[in-house]
Every structure is written in C-alpha cells, then in structure tokens.
Amino acid sequence: MFRALGSITAIVVLSASAVGDDVRFDRDIRPILSDACFHCHGPDAEGRPTDLRLDTSDGLRADLGDGLRAVVPGDLSKSELWHRVASRDADVQMPPPDSGRKLTSKQIDTLKCWIEQGAEWEPHWSFARPKRPTPPPVANDWARNPIDPFVQRKLATAELSPSPEASKETLVRRLTLDLTGLPPTLDEIDAFLADESPDAYERLVDRLLASPRYGEWMALPWLDAARYADTNGFQQDRTRTMWPWRDWVVRQLNENVPYDRFTVEQLAGDLLPNATTEQFLASGFHRNHMLNGEGGRIAEESRVEYVVDRVETTSTVWMGLTLGCARCHDHKYDPFTQREFYELYAYFNNVDESGRVDAGGNAKPVMPYPLPDQQYRIESLETRIAGLERELKQRPPVDEATFAAWERKLRAEVEASDASGWRVVVPHEFSSENGQTMTLLDDRSIFVTGENPAKDVYYVRTKLAPGTITGLRLEALPHESFTNGGLARSNSGNFVLTELEVEMDVKLTETSGSAESVKIGSAFASHEQGSLKITNAFDGNPNSGWAVLDGTAISKPRTGVFVFAHPLEVPANATLLLRLKQESVHASHNIGRFRLSVTSVEKPSLDGGNGLPDGVLAALAVRAADRTDHQKTALLDHFHATSARSRKLRAEAATARKSLADVRKATPQVMVMRERSTPRKTNVLIRGAYDKYGDEVTAALPSTLESPDLPAEADSRLDLANWLVDPDHPLTARVTVNRHWQHFFGNGLVRTPEDFGSQGQRPTHPELLDWLATEFVRSGWDVKHLHRLIVTSAAYRQSSNVTPERLAADPDNALLARGARHRLSAFGLRDQALALAGLLVERRGGPPVKPYQPARIWADFSFDKIKYVQDHGDALYRRTLYTFWRRSVGPTTLFDTSARQVCTVDVRRTNTPLHALTTLNDVTFAEAARKFAERIVREGGDTDDARVTWAFRSATARRPTAAELAVLRRAIERSRDHYRENAAEVDAVLSVGESPVDGSLDRTEIAAWSAVASLIINLDEVLVRE
C-alpha cells in the first residue's frame, strides 16, 4: 500500500540509515516485515497460513522443510525470504500482488543488506528496559542541560545547527501558556523583561510550576486519556457525577504527587491497605468509561465492554500498547496472544458492578463524596448530635419530693390505661447483618438508614423484667424519608418479613448462661398482602414472608402480633433476642422503622398499650421500699427519659439528625472501584463476543514483558499497578515522558504516543527518550522535575522561526532544529480569550458549568428529551476545564478535541473554516472581544497607538512592528468611522454576552475597539504558541 510505504520511508529517513551502512533488525528490518509480512507471518497463530513466522529469531531461521530457511545469515542465495521479495513472478513473489501490500526497491535493498551483513536479530526496542545512556560530550556552550547534547548530536548528523534562542517576549508567553494554559499579564511580561538576573528564566519556571493554574491545565490531557465526561454516552446519556475525581486529578498535579503513586491510586486505590476516601476517589479512573443505559440492553454485554475498555485504556496510557487488537485474536503485529488479553482482563473483571446504570446516573459501586461545605455540615452536625447525646446521659440531681410526685402521676396514668397490657421494650443492642445503620428514636422505635441491601437480618436484644410474657408485638412505622412516606426504602415502601426468630437468654453467672428458643404459636396482623400472610413469618420457610401492601401507598403503621405457643416465664437477668429476617426475592424490602412491645395478658390484642417500657411497669407494681436495684434504675431511667429537659434535648437531636440525613442525601455519589467478595471467573471470549466462552484464565502479566528485573507474578489489580510502576518496567516511564514531551513540543519523541509496538513509529531520539525515562524514574517519578528539565533545555528555548531551507530539510521538525509552533487547543483558546477580556473567573473545582451554547443543540440531538439550561454569571467565565461535557454532543465552542468516549492520547490539530467561524462569531469570543475592548480603552493609554500597542502586547507579549502598527491603526480608524456612521450598530455590539457594559466609557469607542479586539484574538500569532 502506498500509505504504508509512505510511513516506512519516513522512518527510514529518520533513522538516518543509508543502505550499505550498518543495518539493524529493530530499527530497519522489523518495521518493514511488520507492515508487509506480519499480517500473515507474524504473532497471530491463527492468521498464519503456513508455519513461517518472521517476528521471532527462531522463526526467521527455522528449517521450513527440505533445508529451506527464510533467512540464512550472510547467504543471500540460500535465503528464501530474499528470493521471494526479489521475485517478479506473481506465484512466488512476496508479499503476494493481490495482498495490497508491496515493498519498495529501497526496502528490498535494505533486506538484502541485512541478510548479507549476517541477519542479526534484535528484540523490539520498547520491550527491553531502557538503559540510562550517558549524554554525548558537549561540543560548545549551547547545551543547558542533559537533554541538549542528545538533540545536538542528532542535528550534527543532519548537518543542521540549532535555532537561536527565542526572544524573551516569546519565551514568557510560550512558558506561561505551556505551563498554565493562560497568557502572561502585561505586568508579568514586563517583570520578566526587566529581570536581567541570570536565573530570571528559571525563577519564572518555578513560579509557573507553583501556580494552581498549572494543575488545571495539565489535567486536560489526562482527562482525555481517562475518557472523563459528565454524562454516560449512548442513547440515554444520563448525567453522572465524576467531577470530584476530576478535582482530585488537579490537586495531585498541583501537589506534584509522584507519578507512581498517582498511577497506583488510580488503578487500585480501593485495594490499598486502609484505603482513604481520597484513594477510593482516585480509583474512579477506571469508572470514567461510557455506560450504556439503553432499555433492552443485555447487561453482561455492556459489562464486558467496560472491562475491555479498562484493559485498552490501561495498555494505551501506561504501556503504549494496542492490546485491544488482541481481544478477538492474537495480536497481528506485536507478540501478545488473545489469551494474554484476557489474563489482563481478569484484573479488571472483578469489580462489583452489574453492567446496568443502577445508581442514579451512575453505576455501582459508588461512594458518597461530600463537598467541603457538606463535609463541614456533616461534621458539625455529628458533633452537635454527640453533644446532645452526652447531655442526655448527664442527669441533673432530682429531689425525692419531685420524684415521688412524678411516680404518683405515672401510676395514675397506668391505672387509667387500657387492659391490653402492651409494654414497649427498649432495645439495648441492635444491629443489621448487612451493615445498615440503626438508631433508637425517642418513641423507642429503631430507625434504619445507610445503604439499603437486597437482603438483611436485624438483631435486636432487650432486657426483660421478670414475670410472664404471652406475646410480642411488632409495629412497622412510616417515615417521610421512606419510599412514598411508607415503611421501607424498597421500591414500594413495603417490606417482607420472611422469618421472625425469638430466643430468651438468661445470664446465670458472669460467664455462663442459658438460651431458650421461644416458639410462636399463632399470629395476626393489621394488614396482610394476599398470600403474604403473617403466619409465613414463622413457618420455617425462608422463601415465604409477611408483607402489607394493599394497593395504595402505605403511610400508616402496620402491626403484627405474635402469640407465643406457651407463656414465657421470665426469670431475673433475662434478655430477649429477636432475629428479623428479610430475605425474600423482593430486593431491599427491609423494614425501615419498627417498635417492639410485649404483653402478659392471656389474649393479646392488636392495639392499645400505654407505651410504657416493660421494666417500668414491673417496677411500678412494687412498693418503693421493696424495689430491687434493677427496678429502681428502670424507674429513674424513665423519669429522666421523660423529663421536659430530655424531651427538649431529644427534639433538638432529632432535628439535627434530620438535617444530617438531608445533607447526606444531597452529597454527590462518585463511581469508584470495589471488588466483589466472590471473584468472577474469567474466560477467553471467542472472537471477543461477551457470551462465547473459551478457556478459563486467571490474572497474569504478558509474557513478552517478562524480565528478571520485574516481578514475575501479579495476583491483584494492585499488584498489576505496582508492576506498571516498577522502576524496571520497560514501557511505563518511556510512554509517560513521551506524552509530556508531546505537551511541550507538539509531538512526542515517539510520534505515535498510543503505539510503542512494531507498527508504531520509532523514537526520533531513542537515547534521549531513554535518558528522560530513566531520569524520571530516578527522580522518584517527579513530574514537575521532568517539566522543569524540558522547559529549561536549550532545545525548548529555541526560536520557532524557520527559513524555507530549514523547513525543507526537516518539515516536521523531527530533528528539533527549532522550537515548536502550533495552535493552542480549543480549551486554551477560550481560556486565553476570557483572560484577555478580564472575564476569567478563577474558582477552582466543583460541579461542571454550562456556558454559552447556541440554542437547541442538545434538544435537536435528543429530539427534545434533553435540554441545555445555560448558566449565568460567574459560571459563564470559568476555565474551560469545568465546562459540562455531554458525550453525545460535546461543547460546541471546542474543536479538535478528544471525543471523550474512549482513551485518547494523541493530539489533533487541523485548520478549517469552522474554527475561524467559532473564534470570530461565537458569543464567547465576541463577548471576550467586547470586554477586551473595554480594557483597551480603560487601561491602554490615551492615543490609538498606545492602545493598539497595549492590546497587541497583552495578546502576543511583544510590541508591534511599524508595519503592524500601521495596519492596526488603520483597523481602529476604519472601525471607529464605521460605528460613528452606523450608530445603531453600537448598541448591538454592546449587547453581546451577559456581562455588564462599563458605563463610564464611550459606547462608540467600545464598539470600535471590539472589532480590533476580535482581530487581535484571531491573529495567527495569538491562536498559536510560538
């Protein structure tokens, strides 16, 4: 294919190997074989029509039968490979003429030389650990740090010299844009120009690296790689909450957290010992993939896609490998088998997820992540509640007369009460098997909160007063926080009690006791739902149960009475233990609030009771002098519990608890990683199909990357993460420094940042790449150190100006004979415009914002199902990092961005009329021009010359030349004449955007300068960084 040949030619040129020189397998031969031959004679076993494979040393030399060998070192005539590639006979020629693949004569010559020179084989460069090269000796004083000698040597081989250093004006703008994504202010420019100290540049670098804007800017490529967005994608495209993870990334970058820790926490933060909330949050990296919530989707099919996405993203981001190619078959070009793909898949296959969108717009597992003010509210409410509870426990002294009067009153009440004899029990121990939170409320009911599990068992223990008990009453009570204000947080507010078990424990000595199961003889209830009768709750059948729905929303209590088979004689020191089992097929039908009572009457009734605790009644029945200590305590407890002071404190606590519940409810939930307790099995998926199972596999590392320097085994995702950041890993550091290089130079040293395999491009400066990689590891994966190294190099500080001759010698700047010159990203363009306009609102973090967008973009896409509700005020002027990202229709102001659908690490830069229309006409840019104009008039001086100079300098950091000044002067004059003649248009210009107009300025002047401001914002020099 001519396209293939094109890129190979480029590689050959770059490797500067003229045929006849030393031909190297890895540099010169593998790229040819990979592109032209590996498809049929490469790593994919099933893709090979014959036994011949050309990607391994053995394969190249193997006896193919009858002594035939592809390659016989040094002997062209015996090398079948040579005969085949040199042949013109269609039946013999390789690649076959109908394959669409073809070798150039130069490639054929290269193969010839290689065989003649001994056909030495080498492993693929990127799969072997980088060895730290010594920087070449320095020939002159150009070099500023170890990067430069490598660059200089390369230039020397091409007989090129470096470009001179860029001007200070260019440098201050270049550096400020590259490190913070915003242009320098005039004050910053002036300060740098005035600073003649030898380390002025280095101090500028330090200042910018320390700016909080640094993290906001550097986060963007990471968000592209992490396919971060604010919605799920696909048809439903619901909103998710992952922005706390985005803010986490910004914080880590600003704090310069070492890249190994940054990696481990994102890949396996959840698995770290005693993982913190922040580490769980970090693990959200691999929950950023799209989620398919379409009706009718097969959940497992979606889930498989998510796991595949994690493998592909991990291999691209950390290893620069295209392992996704091995999902359906062995990799065609690189030595990775399909089985190995699924062995990596196994690391990511055990997340406790269903494949559905099952947690609002998110998918489980999720974690609450309170905002700072919510966290503050939660903490202060918790403190307040604890304080109130402490106060409740403190009892003010009580005089005997008061107590006696109280007791008389209480006795009178009891005597006046009904005969049902129901006495409320006060549980002293209670818990939920599946971790729900239980709170004892004022009315002695137990209130259940927290994550509502599919099934649960409640344990309730209560002390009993001695006597006889004939039955037990369970009141299920409504709460406004439950579904429809009902009895539970199930989908209907209903519950299903599958089994109630009762046991009486008697403490005999300190260390011994007896336990007796209490048999329930009969039961009746206020409501029974069809066949879900109350008697099901003690039939020993775990599948049947009692439920209470009667067709309408439940908002009243429901009561069940369980009559014991035999009256229970309660001795001293007895407790009653209840197990309320809720294990039906109806998920999460767990009782939300309930109260228990006991009675001693022969035939218990459904209702009634004086609400008095069991022990209090017993104590009240005894004369004061005869009361046991236990009875005295019971009465005193009740006295204090019912005092006006207690009631007030409890009311306050209840209010605080309600506020706490409200704050918790409003707290964002973010998606995180969490493993299943029972590991999922992993199988090879035949042809990648979710339901076509091949061999079962377990998590394992790819064999190609095995090395004595690296751990051989990794059982968990955490082990995998640690393996990736092992100092001896061949790929991670190289792939990472290459992406950072790309950030500063527009292109990586490897120009295929997503592919370090045999089909990717070889590094333009292999030794420099290895030096940077080893230096990165040596520094403790210190990202800011790496950035400082790059930007303080002489290579970086070169001017980007180019002559036609030098352009012709190196059109793509692969040799780095000049500085990079490229257009800012669309993020950078908007940020820059807002900064020049003085509109930028630098609030950091928080939920995404919705700035200007033309009408009906979302509505048109979604047939009116989703509408864009634009924000106002400050939200219009936040950095573009914070703009809401809907995957199905990204922000319209942006172009050439990643679609944020799958992992993207390469950079796109095209040049189209649509981009021009955006920066000329989008209200974002038109308003920025208007506000920039106000600044020009206000701050730029009194004359047109002063003002255009001020504006031009603000945007480019340099003064306009005389020729440029003349054009700009003409521009403002023309514009001013125009608006003087067309006064009606002035109001129109000033009405663009929502920011107020500075009323102290002349309106015609603002309009006139708006046109010039727009011109300046659209200057090529302003759109690019030089």
Place this chain on the structure above:
Amino acid sequence: MNSHRHDAAAAAQLESTRRWFFGRSATGIGTAALATCLAKSGLAAETPSSGGLPGLPHFAAKAKRVIYLFQSGAPSHLDLYDHKPNLADQRGADLPDSIRMGQRLTTMTAGQKKLPVLPSITTFDRHGDSGATVCNFLPHIAGVADDLCFVKSMYTEAINHAPATTFVLSGAENPGRPSLGAWLAYGLGSDNDNLPTFCAMTSRDKEKSCGQLFYDYYWGSGFLPSKYQGVKFRDTGDPVLYLSNPSGVSRDLRRGLLDDLGELNRIKHDAVGDPEIETRIAQYEMAFRMQTSVPDLVDLTKEPKHVLDMYGPDVHRRGSFAYNCLIARKLAEKGVRFVQLMHAGWDQHRNLPTQLEIQCRDTDQPSAALVHDLKQRGLLEDTLVVWGGEFGRTPFCQGDMNAKAYGRDHHPRAFTVWMAGGGAKPGHTHGKTDDYAYNVAEDGVHVHDLQATILHLLGIDHERLTFKYQGRHFRLTDVHGHVVEDVVA
C-alpha cells in the same frame, strides 16, 4: 505543525491543499480575489478537485458525488418493496423454524410465544418498463422506478439501531471509525471552495413518533483528521454553527477586519516562515465565503415554484425531509462530495398500520423529486443517490395483529436498498429473498459489499483507500467487501 503526524500521504494531501490555496491567492486574498470566488458558479463538473489523495480516483469514476438518504429506524422491506404475495394465505401462521433457523431476536420479541406471519399491510403493483414492485404507499418513487436500481438482498450483522447505523455509515458497529463521507472527503477532496466537502442534515417525521437519536459520529471523521468530518446543517438558528457575525458586526466591517487580519498574518508569515499561517489565511477566507454561500444555498426564494411543488408542501418547512432533499440537490449542484440525510421514524414496532403510511407520505415525494430533479439537470449521471436504512423488519408480527397497534421487529437478515444515478444500473433489481423475505435467497449483498460498490462507482478500490492508525491500515470495508458488479451500469 499540522494534521496527522507523519503520515506521508496526509502530509502530501496537506501540501496539495496549501498549493491549491496559494495557487489561487498568490497575490493575496483581498476583496478582489473574493469577488472572483463569489462570482464563480456553475456546475461542479467544471471545478477541478482539490485536496484529495494523489492517485485517486484509482480508475475512471462513474459518480462524482453521493447523496445518501438514510432512512433511520429500518423501513419494512416487505411492506415497501419486497413483495411476498404468498404470505397473504399464511396470515397468523407461525413462521416455520426452517426459515428462522435459530436466528436471534431482540429482547423485544424474544419473549413472544408465537411468531405469527404478518403479510404486507400494503398492496403492490409493477411499475415502469422495468416492472419494479413498489407498494402503493410510494406512488412517486414508483413513478421513477426505471431510474432506480433495487438491491433486495441486503443483509447486515447488527440487530440494534445504533450499532447497525454505525455499521452502514462507517463499516464497524462501534463508534470511532471514519464515516463514508469522511473517507470520500479524505480520498477525493473537494469540488467546491465555498462549501464544506461533506454536509449532513437530519429530519424526523412530523408526528415525532419514537425516533433514534442521531449521534455526531454518524457523520464523524473517526481517526481521520477532523477537517474531514461532515458539517451539520441545522434546522434552527444558523444553518451552520457560528455562521452569522455577532450582532453589530456588518459584512463590510468584517471584510475590512479580515483584510487587516490577512495582512498582519502575512507580515507574520514573512517573519517566521510557518506555512501553516498561509493555510490559516485561506481558511478565514473560506469562512467568509461560507457566510454568503451557505445562506445563498438555503435560500429557496429563487427556486421556481414548479420545482418547489415537485418536492411537496413540506419543502417550505425548514428541517423537513423534503426541504433537506432540495438542499441536497443544491449542494450536489455546487459539487459537494457527500450529502448525508438522516430521516427518523421508520421504527414501527407497534404502529405499523398507522405510521407507515404517514412515514411514506413524508418521504416518498421528496425522494422521487430529488431523483427527478437531478435527472432533469443532467446531474443524476454523476450523482449517486442511495436510499435505505440500517436493517429490515421481521415478516412476523410484533404484538397482536388483531389489535389496533402492532408492527414488526428488527431484522438484520434481509432488507432492501435502492440506488439511482452515478453509474448504478437503472431499472434493475438485484438479489432475492426467500418466500418470507426473511433470508437472502440469491445474490446476497453485505453492508461491506454495498460500501465497496459505492466506492467503486466513485472510482475507488475499497481495498486501497486506507489510513494507518494505531499500527493498522484501516479501511471503510474493514477486511471484507466485494464490489457487486451486477448493479454497475
């Protein structure tokens, strides 16, 4: 630095774009040059292509451009074109297992106990000299039957809308690949310097019955540089995003501003030597030209009444299928390479008896008018029109066929697509399905085959239009596809 890294062909392409721009603007693009550009009009054939790959087309092209009338939701082939009179007697009978052969169903009918045969709810006649079978809901399409080439043996892989649509438009079920129009813009370049090479428009039925969403990637460039993506013509606000000047900026003032901008950029170019600046100047000029060429294009006031009438009354409603068809003709006239219309509303699971006729009424007259209009202007010869959806519909009923509302489910095993002009054989029918219109019986045409054939008509060998990405040479037809010689005139 520009474009896609090192790809030599892409670089060559870029270089040729630059040369082209500069061949035209060597003396600087000012008002005078602009006037020339604006004055230039006439048929596309007179304008030389620019910006395509060297060596393309691979051989003499029959078509220069394509209008794809994508019928989203999957039109029912056996109610529209694939007439099976024998099914009338089998109404309600279970679809024989020998026909279904264990074929998977969607989760929407997988739970149905029976799969009762539902005969066509329409009646059919034979039309034209070719005797094509077209249902009575499509009288206008029937009227141009002799210009059409029916492929009744289409089949595909996917059973759900989005993957199947993505498959037809990009050759793969998952998003990420370039769409057909992007491949053509990349391979063949532009025949018009005032308008985008690839335009997309969407519409839906007036009743707004349930429709599938239209994702941007349906006309996206995938891994190709994003300049090859389709430009969406919108039905509200600016026809192209950000086309209008901000309020208070007149065209005169903008012209002056662009003159100054161009001059400053040229000064800059002379100082720094970056060729990308020249491209930038050219793109700003093209943007300026689009500000008049696009509104001109969507201005129907100069269109004669008889032409408007031909497209039907809906043509006056911006964003209707009829309106879009007329705009498509105007774009073709201007030499736009690929026009992609997406029309929603064919997904008749439960409303076949009520909705199908309405859907036909919305699309029948405009589709036929487009073919006729292109023909009368001599444009049909080198403009390929394709009409079709993402799959077909089941011959068995979804829901209760004795109730008021019922319909047909998704069916990837067989469906019908028609083509007109651009070297497609007129008055021809290719392929056959079995007696139930369930399986292909003869001359099956896979989606990749259709794509290979479309490229073939444009003079492109589908195996040789490739782009290297992530180490692989990708192409529209993946590793499949055969040209269907029988449909080539």
